[in-house]
Amino acid sequence: MTTPESRVIIVGGGVFGLSTALWLARGGYTDVTIFDRCNFDTNYYNPADGCDGASADINKIFRATYGSQEHSQDLALEARDIWLEWNRAIKESHPSDLPRPLTPEDELLTLCGVYHLADGPTMIPRYVENLRVMEDTAPSFRNLQFIKNNTDDEKRAGAHGPEWAKKFHLFDKFKDGVTNGFLDAGSGITLADKACVYARYLCQKAGVKFVLGRPHGELDHLITEGNGSDKRIKGIRTCDGLAHAADLVVVACGPWTAAVLPEAHRSVEATMGTVMFIDVPEDRKDLRDKFHPDNIPVWRFIQGEGEGGYEGGGFPITREGRLKFGFRARKFTNFQDHPTEGNIRISTPRTKYSPEPINTVPLYGLGLMKQVIGGLFPELAEIGFTDSRLCWYTDSIDNEFLIDYVPGYSDSLFICTGGSGHGFKFLPVLGKYVKNQLERVPDRFTPIWKWRTVEEGKQCNGLEEGEAGPREMSKLKLANPQDFQFPVKGSVLSDRLQRLNVAPNEKSQL
Incomplete structure (x- = not known):
């Protein structure tokens, strides 16, 4: 069993690796080292400077609503308290005491709110369940949530502050007002890259060692002994070429996990969401003010299901003037030969920094994004999308994390992954419960995060599809630079985009 005297190597310096290392070091572990191929000490987790992991991003949604998954809700609320403690610590720090590029003005969590929206006049079941569970289990947080088109909640939002009265009505005219949802004033955004920088700084203060950059920080292979x-x-x-001894190796490689551990290829899968950006010029102060976190929340929108369905959203503007939008109704895959097991094909991330780089996105998601964003914010259409990113996640078979010892290695190999697109918010607290699993201290997460694989004959979050599934990128048409522009009203492309939701069989032709 792992003890504070164990030599621990963590492969991966993202959310799962950082949080695990921090809580181990603070729990008395004296020999914890993180290895990563990225130079996080000099690129500061900046996605524009060679970082392509999901943790390296400009911002992420913080939300606490999880419906019947009360364990995730409670974990988010616990993390929220620590996020706010980190904010206070940073604000009270002298600039010279903070790691670059943080300043005392940085808020790692900004409670600008999250507006959960959906198509149609009636509250969708997911939102109903979110609010019901929050009312039953965390009523004080539920008091920060205001149901759209509800007169009483309109008054409550106004009482919470004039900015919330304005945010409550921001989306009244979208789709002619035929939308439902709720505004969550207790949620908001995290500064993802700077949050990782701060977590790495806390790790170093606690005694964690880092080996970063190629080739010395890049894993070649695990050293196996015995049979x-x-x-x-x-x-x-x-x-x-150097060997590094350890009593325990923790694999926290995000979407590259199955490439490191072939045993995990039926437990987790690399899947991709489409992320687009609009860089608002400095002279457009009107737009920079409109999309400032003081004036607009994060927004999420759900429309339909399956083919033609949309699930995505957008973020307030960054200090640099960048707006970020995401789409993840269909999670794409990219199957390649496994790097060490010739008889296995796995979904493998392909990014701007891959050996075969990609600088575009699937046209399928982009078309839906233009339709929704153009309807919400037509004033952005004249600028158009200015950049893109394929954001690769690590989906598990049920969207729950995979945090357990890998079978067959006598408790010397541990897996810590499966963020499934919602793991970042738990950065401050996740390692507390990873430590429990490492030390075999049972808690409420033990049966949920245990080792598990695809069950034949069952739907397993797309992992049952394999390479023949409809999400495989090799089957998709990719966008050209001109596709980043919004269509002119009345054009052929505009007409075809309008038909996306009623004629799914046309999508592959776009």
């Missing part, structure tokens, strides 16, 4: 019941992982070998 059968005696098989163990003895450490890792990095791409500079």
Whole structure:
């Protein structure tokens, strides 16, 4: 069993690796080292500077509504308290005491609100359940949530502050007012890249060591010793040829996890969401003010299900003037040969920084994004999308994390992954419960996060599809630079986009 005297190597310096290392070090572990191929000490998790993991991003949604998944709701609320503690600590710090590029003015969590929207006049079941569970289990947080088109909640929002009265009505005219949902004033956005920088700083203060950058921080392979019941992982070998001994290796490689651990290829899968950006010029102060966090919340919109359905949203503007929008109704895959197991094909991330880089997105998602965003904010259409990103996540078979010992390695190999697109918000607290699993201290998460694989004959979050599934990128048409512009009203492309939701069989032709 893992103890504070164990030599622990963590492969991966994103959310799962950082949080695990922080809580181990603060819990008395004296020999914890994180290895990562990215130079986080000099690129500061900046997605524009070579970082392509999901943790390296300009911002992420913080929400606490999880419906019947009370364990995730409670974990989010616990994390929220620590996020706000981090805010206070940063604000009270002298600039020279903070890691670059943080300043005392930075808020790692900004409670600008999250507006959960959906198509149609009646509250969708997901939102009904979210509010019901919050009312039953966290009524003080429920008091910060205001139902759209509800007169009493309109008054409550106004009583919470004049800015919330304005935010409550921001989307009244969208789709001619035929939408439902609620505004959550207790939620907002995290500064993802700077949050990782701060977590790494806290790790270093607690005694965690880092080996970063190629080739010395890049994993080549796990060092295995013995066979059968005696098989163990003895450490890792990095791409500079050096061996690093450990009593325990924690694989926290996000969407690259299955490439490191072939045993995990039926437990987790790399899937991609479409992310688009609009860079608002400095001279457009009107737009920079309109989309400032003081004036607009994060928004999420759900329309339909399956083919032609939309699930995505947008963020307030950054200090640099960048607006971010995401789409994840269909989660794309990219199957390639496994790097070490010739008989296995796995979904593998392909990004701007891959050996075969990609600088565009699937046209399918982009078309839906233009339709929704153009309807919400027509004033942005004249600028058009200015940049894109394929954001690769690690989906588990049920969207719950995979945090457990890997079977067959005598407790020498541990997996910590499966963020499934919602893991970032737990950065401050996740490692507290990872430590429990490492030390085999049962808690409410133990049966939920345990090792599990695809069950034949069952739907398993798309992992049952394999390469033949409809989400495979090789089957998709990718966008050209001209597709980043919004269509002129009345054009052929505009007409075809309008038909997206009523004629799913046309999508593959776009």
